Amino acid sequence: MVDSFPTVPLRRRRSRGPLRLGLTLLSALVWMSGYLPLSARDFAQQEWIVISGGPALRFFEHGKADSHDKYWGNFIRAAVARLEQLELQAQGKPGITLTWLVYRPAYASRGREEKLDILSNIVSQANALKIPLLWFDTTEQLINYLNGGHDRKVMPIGGFDYFGHSNRACLMFDYSNGFDNMSKECLHEKDLRQIERKAFLRQAAVKSWGCHSGEDFAQWWKRRFGVPMVGAVGRTDYATASLPYLSKGAKWTQ
Amino acid sequence: MxxxxxxxxxxxxxxxxxxxxxxxxxxxxxxxxxxxAPQEGAPLPAASANGAPAAAAGEAVAPVQPALAPPQEAPEPLTPPPGIQVEEFIGHRSVDKDGSGWGWVRRANESWSAAKWVVFEETPGGIVAPWRLLNRKRTADNDIEYRLRGYLAPFSAYDPHTDEFLAVFVPERVEPIGPAAAPPEHPGAPPHRVRVRDSTSPVNVEDPNIQAPSALR
Structure with missing residues (x-):
C-alpha cells in the first residue's frame, strides 16, 4: 500500500501533465490572440517621428579630402523616402500620427550660403506629403517635443527614424555648420536620460540612419528605454536619392 | 701602386x-x-619665406618670420547674452592633430594657468580662423599669439573626433601679435578622451516651443 500510494498520483500526474501543458499553451494562445488586437488598438494612438538633421556648410567642408554634404538635401530626401514608406504602413490605422522634425538653423544657413530658399523647399515637400513638419532650433526643443509634444500616456512614440550626422556617441544636428568639424546642437548618449523613459512604446521601431550609431549610441538607447535601436556599425551613405545604404564593411545592429 | x-x-x-x-x-x-659637393662647413643658402632672393654671403641672416594673418574686425559690435561682457583676451594658437580645438585663450589680465582650450567661432563673411587667411593650412599659424576681443560663449561645442565638449570663443576682433613659445602650463592641446560631466540643465516639458511652419499652422 505504501509503495503503491505514490505510484497513483505519479501516474495521474504524468497523464495530466501534457493535458495541463496543452491547456496552458492553448490559453496562452487565446490570450495572445486577444491581446494582439487589443495592443493594436492601443498602438493606434501613437506617433511615428522622423528627424532630419542639418547639412554642413560648404564654407567649412570645401576642399577637404572627406568633404561632407555637397548636396544640401541628403537628410531631407532620405527622410521623405522614409515618410512615404511610413505613410503606406499607416494606411488603415487612423490613430497613427506621422511627424517630421527638421533642424532649421542648419538649413537656414546653408540656404544663405547657396542663396536658395531651402526652408520653403522643405515646407513644400512636407505639404506634398501632407505630413506635419515641425522645426526645431535646439536639442532642448527636440527633447521637449519627445517628452511632451503629445501626452505620451495617450500617444506614445511608436516609430523613430533619424537622418543626419552622427558618431558612435552622438546624433549631431549641425555638424560642420556652425563650427568646423564640430556640432553645437546634438543629442549625446549621456543626454538620453533627459528623455522620458515612457515616451516610447516598448514595441517602438527605432532606427538611426546615421554613421556609427550602432557602435555605442544604440546600446545606451536600449539601456535607457528598453527599446532596441537599429544603428550602423560603420558608415552609411546618402548618395542615392532614397534611403541611405551601408558603406562597404558596415552592418546594421541593435 | x-x-x-x-x-x-x-x-x-x-x-x-x-x-x-x-x-x-x-x-x-x-x-x-x-x-x-659643397665645401665642408659652408652653410646652404637659406630660402626666404616669400621666395625673395637669399641674403648675400657674409650678411647677417635674420631668422625667418612666419607670415601673419591680417587683423580682423567683426562688421558689427557683438551683443553677448545677458551677464556676459566683451573683454580683451590673449590667444595662443595650438594645432591639435586629433581634435578641432583652436588654441588656448586667457583674459588679458590673467595668467596662462587660467587659460581655456577653446573652439574659435567663425562666421563666413566675417571673422574666420586666421589660418584661413594664410595658405589655408590649419598648421599655418601654429604657435602664433593673438590679441583678441570677444567673449566666452555660454554654450559648448561637441567635437565628434574626441567625444568632448569644448568652450567656445566668440571673437569681435583678432590681431596677431607674433610667434611665441607655447605657454609652459599648456605646451600643446590638452589630452583627449576626457568626457565632460553630465549635463544637468533642466528640461521644460510643458513648453515644447517648436514652431510649425506657417503653411501648416
Whole structure:
C-alpha cells in the first residue's frame, strides 16, 4: 500500500501533465490572440517621428579630402523616402500620427550660403506629403517635443527614424555648420536620460540612419528605454536619392 | 701602386686592361664628386619665406618670420547674452592633430594657468580662423599669439573626433601679435578622451516651443 500510494498520483500526474501543458499553451494562445488586437488598438494612438538633421556648410567642408554634404538635401530626401514608406504602413490605422522634425538653423544657413530658399523647399515637400513638419532650433526643443509634444500616456512614440550626422556617441544636428568639424546642437548618449523613459512604446521601431550609431549610441538607447535601436556599425551613405545604404564593411545592429 | 702592379703582373693582358679602365673611371667619378659637393662647413643658402632672393654671403641672416594673418574686425559690435561682457583676451594658437580645438585663450589680465582650450567661432563673411587667411593650412599659424576681443560663449561645442565638449570663443576682433613659445602650463592641446560631466540643465516639458511652419499652422 505504501509503495503503491505514490505510484497513483505519479501516474495521474504524468497523464495530466501534457493535458495541463496543452491547456496552458492553448490559453496562452487565446490570450495572445486577444491581446494582439487589443495592443493594436492601443498602438493606434501613437506617433511615428522622423528627424532630419542639418547639412554642413560648404564654407567649412570645401576642399577637404572627406568633404561632407555637397548636396544640401541628403537628410531631407532620405527622410521623405522614409515618410512615404511610413505613410503606406499607416494606411488603415487612423490613430497613427506621422511627424517630421527638421533642424532649421542648419538649413537656414546653408540656404544663405547657396542663396536658395531651402526652408520653403522643405515646407513644400512636407505639404506634398501632407505630413506635419515641425522645426526645431535646439536639442532642448527636440527633447521637449519627445517628452511632451503629445501626452505620451495617450500617444506614445511608436516609430523613430533619424537622418543626419552622427558618431558612435552622438546624433549631431549641425555638424560642420556652425563650427568646423564640430556640432553645437546634438543629442549625446549621456543626454538620453533627459528623455522620458515612457515616451516610447516598448514595441517602438527605432532606427538611426546615421554613421556609427550602432557602435555605442544604440546600446545606451536600449539601456535607457528598453527599446532596441537599429544603428550602423560603420558608415552609411546618402548618395542615392532614397534611403541611405551601408558603406562597404558596415552592418546594421541593435 | 706596388700592390696594383703586383696584381696586374699576375693577370692576363686583357684583364689588366679592364682593371686599368675601371680605375680610370673611378678616379674620374671621384674628381667630379669633389667639384659638385659643397665645401665642408659652408652653410646652404637659406630660402626666404616669400621666395625673395637669399641674403648675400657674409650678411647677417635674420631668422625667418612666419607670415601673419591680417587683423580682423567683426562688421558689427557683438551683443553677448545677458551677464556676459566683451573683454580683451590673449590667444595662443595650438594645432591639435586629433581634435578641432583652436588654441588656448586667457583674459588679458590673467595668467596662462587660467587659460581655456577653446573652439574659435567663425562666421563666413566675417571673422574666420586666421589660418584661413594664410595658405589655408590649419598648421599655418601654429604657435602664433593673438590679441583678441570677444567673449566666452555660454554654450559648448561637441567635437565628434574626441567625444568632448569644448568652450567656445566668440571673437569681435583678432590681431596677431607674433610667434611665441607655447605657454609652459599648456605646451600643446590638452589630452583627449576626457568626457565632460553630465549635463544637468533642466528640461521644460510643458513648453515644447517648436514652431510649425506657417503653411501648416
Amino acid at each position: 706596388d700592390a696594383i702592379a703586383s696584381i696586374s703582373s699576375k693577370l692576363s693582358p686583357a684583364a689588366s686592361l679592364a682593371c686599368c679602365l675601371f680605375l680610370l673611371v673611378c678616379v674620374h667619378i671621384c674628381a667630379r664628386g669633389e667639384e659638385l
